[in-house]
Amino acid sequence: MSPRKSVAETAATRDRIIESALALASTEGLEGLTIGRLATDLEMSKAGVIGHFGSKEALQLAVLEAAVERFRLRVPARAVGARPGTERLARTFDEWIDYMAGSEGHGGCFLTSVATEFDGRPGPVRDAVLEALAAWSAYVASELNTAVDNRELPERTDVDQLVFELNGVALAADQSIQLHHDPQAPTRARRAIARLLIAP
Structure with a gap:
């Protein structure tokens, strides 16, 4: 696998996690986000999910940033x-x-x-x-x-x-x-x- 493809795939996976987390947080709240639920929904390991962000708080901030950008564009x-x-x-x-x-x-x-x-x-x-x-x-x-x-x-x-x-x-x-x-x-x-x- 080329380094460029690896970076692109990592970014795509991160975006997929954020999109799923945004949909979940829209009904459960940001505090209701759980790594376990996301991992199950995305068919990933918990380590695979949290590894893209480092912490639940960092994931929450990424989701919030995505929501703000979506609002700005919409x-x-x-x-x-x-x-x-x-x-x-x-x-x-x-x-x-x-x-x-x-x-x-x-x-x-x-x-x-x-x-x-x-x-x-x-x-x-x-x-x-x-x-x-x-x-x-x-x-x-x-x-x-x-x-x-x-x-x-x-x-x-x-x-x-x-x-x-x-x-x-x-x-x-x-x-x-x-x-x-x-x-x-x-x-x-x-x-x-x-x-x-x-x-x-």
């Missing part, structure tokens, strides 16, 4: 073509709601679930969640500031407050979709987002 990346400001934000939140409501989301917003799971557990995983959420809020704030600069929103707009409210709508939508199975949740969420992004 949600904000699809809104890149929209006009910066309120139009792009409306499109972004629309994509997020679609993602939460669709099967591709593995049952809601993974990052939101992990944030709830680790909000009271200090450590590297919680730090990574905070970093991802901070990056998202910074993105939303940047688009809102652009909207203010373009006079789509009033100059007096409290951007931090509006970021809080927009994210609050998304969190409520996620709970209504996943916990209450409310078929009207996506429509209600879009209506609330649109109202928040319209200048008074």
Whole structure:
């Protein structure tokens, strides 16, 4: 076996483990990930699974990183073509709601679930969640500031407050979709987002 092929196969195996772990964590939570369950599902040894990461925590961080990248490609990346400001934000939140409501989301917003799971557990995983959420809020704030600069929103707009409210709508939508199975949740969420992004 050539060294290049060996590196490629190792990377492919690692990706397969992460994909399986992401699917499992979406239903069982990141803390619910067990090396034994993954090994069984993937028909690998426990040593073969953990050998790609070194520890369960490193595996959790890799899964979280993969989930964040999937979210980035599925949600904000699809809104890149929209006009910066309120139009792009409306499109972004629309994509997020679609993602939460669709099967591709593995049952809601993974990052939101992990944030709830680790909000009271200090450590590297919680730090990574905070970093991802901070990056998202910074993105939303940047688009809102652009909207203010373009006079789509009033100059007096409290951007931090509006970021809080927009994210609050998304969190409520996620709970209504996943916990209450409310078929009207996506429509209600879009209506609330649109109202928040319209200048008074």
